[in-house]
Amino acid sequence: MAFLGIDHPLIAVRDLDQAIETYRSLGFFIAPPGQHPWGTSTALALFRHQILEIVSIGDASLLDGYEAGSFRFGRHVEGFLEKSEGVALTALFTEDAGEAEAQLAARGIPCTGTINFGRDVVRANGQPDRTKTTLKVFHNDTMPRLSVFACQQHRRDLLEFPDRMTHPNGAHGFAAATIVAEDKAPVLDWLTRVHDVSATTDAEGFDSVETTNGHWRIVDPSQFHSIYGADLPDDFLADGPRIAALDVRVSDFDAVNGVPVTTEMSKLGGIAMRFVGSRKHA
Template sequence: MSDALRSLPTAVRGRGLDHVVAAVAELERAAETWERLGFRLTPPARHPWGTENRVIQLDGSFVEILAVADASILPEPTETAFSFGAWNRDFLARRGEGLSMLVLESTDPAADRAAFARAGLRTFEPFGFERVAVSPEGEARTVGFDLTFAAFTGAGENGEPDAGFFTCRQRFPENFWRADHQSHPNTARRLDAAVFVAPDPSDFHEGLSAFAGVREFHATSAGLVIPTPRGAIEVVTPAAFRWRWGAEALPETPDRLTLAALRFGVSALGEAASQLVAGGFTVADRAGAFVVTGIHGATVAFEAIPQG
């Protein structure tokens, strides 16, 4: 993304992929799995409301591997306040492990909230927090985030998404991003797409487009592609998902909008494949992408970044 485009408010240029939350039962067990996939993870961090995470940093986006550390202090949601911790607790109880939330970037939380309200999305009270992040070398840095939660219902009988949505503005990005955390043995550089599955993808184009702040989307025989300034949001039918990633990638057919897969762009596809094999994974070569299923409820695909 160019500096000129990045300087525009997200409400004007649209909202790119910021991160995806992967809810897991045991943080360190899941971290070991992602490390075997060839990713380098940040040290463990604890949220003040009872969840803990480790992060996979990429070029401007990341994957947040999240677990409930202390359920006794998780705040419950209200009519006006969204609870990040309670949402993921309930997701794990309802679904088991999997990709629980899609997060888009923000430069102006108040503008995001106003835009969501104008588009008919449900909004919640503003929420922000700061914490101290400690590097592997023991250096302490303050990181802070402003989260703007939103919710929407699609058309049709099963319109309630089985995923959470919010935008995230970093208060101190210079303290969060580290070049050494973005150097992965599998050569992953970016998150190219978050892939949803829905019985009828068209039921959700209005809600997802409003959330992303983009008006244009591409309809295909498989479903929808919503391009953003950083990566894409894809929504496909269960049949299309299985055709692309394999039947084992979707053992059960979801009846609601479900976040099911992530597509990563890598610099060296051969090196990514070597890392996956060394990690003990069964790897499928599907349409030029190396695909691994059953990663704590998610499918991950590695695709070569076009040269030039």
């Protein structure tokens, strides 16, 4: 049975090594970096059914590979990095990518294209194995940074290793991804259709779209500043609405004091972040 929850916003950065160092300094366990077959390099902080993923350009000669309809994943990331760092698009968790495609098509959101890929890995017992992943891309032409893709990890057992999911800061996933928009109506329309729910308000009174794994918070620039105390760059909304912050769930709220990690978005790759207290689920 398919479901769509926030899995991993892709935080695109120009200097992956520096970003890894920064996130490790905040108490995230970042696994050794790897590379997608379409040329983007990637580093992950793993949670259950969610990932904090940082991407950059690894091998520019591969960026035109794995074309999905009119969509080239590597070029999409490259295009946004030419303008600014930040979230380029977001993966949504699904257990059945084909069913997710059918569900969104029924709601008037056609699939742009499909990507199937895998990589060779070695299990803890020394045995070779191979991951298998299916992506169904749903590109938003008018709000490109809010494009999403349904991500089915057929071999999640080769990704969610317990020793890589324990973070010194106690993080265990995302409570919310905050989108900034001058006009919130198109954003709410897009996300309510993607998730097949009605818009609501979150516990802090902001416009919200609930998913099965965290919620989208939609705010205007002044509301964003009131939440995170961060100043948006002057050209932040040049490409339309986009994710500006992540709320990270931690089981030991006192350990991180419940305050924003930083109000300087450039330090985290074009986003703000705050820790929020939340009991860890099994």
